[in-house]
Amino acid sequence: MIDHTTFDGKVVLVTGVASGIGAATALQFLRCGADVVGGDLNSGSLEDFTRTVSGVAPGRFHPVALDVTDAASIAAALDHATGVRGRIDVLFNNAGIAPVGSALETDDALWRQVMAVDLDGAFRMSRSVLPALIESGGSIVNTASVSGIGADYNYAAYNAAKGAMINLTRSLAIDYGKRGVRVNAIAPGPVRTPLLEHNLAQLPALEGAFNQFIPLGRIADPQEVASVVVFLASPLAAFITGAILPIDGGVTAWNGQPNGDFVQ
Numbered sequence: 001m002i003d004h005t006t007f008d009g010k011v012v013l014v015t016g017v018a019s020g021i022g023a024a025t026a027l028q029f030l031r032c033g034a035d036v037v038g039g040d041l042n043s044g045s046l047e048d049f050t051r052t053v054s055g056v057a058p059g060r061f062h063p064v065a066l067d068v069t070d071a072a073s074i075a076a077a078l079d080h081a082t083g084v085r086g087r088i089d090v091l092f093n094n095a096g097i098a099p100v101g102s103a104l105e106t107d108d109a110l111w112r113q114v115m116a117v118d119l120d121g122a123f124r125m126s127r128s129v130l131p132a133l134i135e136s137g138g139s140i141v142n143t144a145s146v147s148g149i150g151a152d153y154n155y156a157a158y159n160a161a162k163g164a165m166i167n168l169t170r171s172l173a174i175d176y177g178k179r180g181v182r183v184n185a186i187a188p189g190p191v192r193t194p195l196l197e198h199n200l201a202q203l204p205a206l207e208g209a210f211n212q213f214i215p216l217g218r219i220a221d222p223q224e225v226a227s228v229v230v231f232l233a234s235p236l237a238a239f240i241t242g243a244i245l246p247i248d249g250g251v252t253a254w255n256g257q258p259n260g261d262f263v264q
């Protein structure tokens, strides 16, 4: 059972904490007793989030400025996290960007930017935090995507980064399992966060299309993703490592062929 004491005395490090999936997940870890060290690039939203959670878990949320593309920034965040209780138990590699672009629309700069945040960032964070996780017997949860399992139209760099994130997860899982570290990934489908809201605002008909093709008939709430991350990091998942868990309302169960019910 997971309750308000499950993560008592544990330190959870979350990247991309100030918005969407990161924010919802940090909140659930705080409700389960953890100290959460939350890093984000956006200092304004980090301040807002810190104010929001101050009433929920006084003194247990520790904000830190973090750019996952910058080695010095990662080192400083790690120092900060270690300073909280002298340990790190969970790393949630969640920071990500998803700019639109097919291959012909993706120049070198855009490609590098997506790889730097979505893939290199998670790799560097993992490499930096692994020694602490080996000591604590901790775990990593990576935010991949259904776009790393199958491809999304017009997201060449994002699809490639999330696909690589999935095999990075497996690689870390097999290399560090015998040293007591579990590594898993979540693969969300569409989740109602600012990242997705931005796309929905530009193309309002998109929401109806999502509702039609998602077998459960709707976009997910961030809390529905957060609860799975907390589960994967908890003792309930003690024998799960290297798993890529879709949280997609059935999207990846579909083979892509048209549904006769919706063909006019």
Ligand SMILES: NC(=O)c1ccc[n+]([C@@H]2O[C@H](COP(=O)([O-])OP(=O)(O)OC[C@H]3O[C@@H](n4cnc5c(N)ncnc54)[C@H](O)[C@@H]3O)[C@@H](O)[C@H]2O)c1
Binding pocket: 015, 016, 017, 018, 019, 020, 021, 022, 039, 040, 041, 042, 045, 066, 067, 068, 069, 094, 095, 096, 097, 098, 117, 121, 143, 144, 145, 146, 187, 188, 189, 190, 191, 192, 193, 194, 195, 196
């Ligand atoms: N929303 C979806 O539909 C969806 C679906 C599948 C996967 N994802 C993944 O979930 C993760 C979170 O996405 P979200 O929807 O909550 O997005 P979001 O934009 O709401 O939140 C992402 C957060 O990451 C931060 N961030 C961006 N670059 C950073 C950097 N270099 N260093 C540190 N922080 C940085 C942003 O400031 C922001 O607070 C991403 O990895 C995304 O690819 C989202």
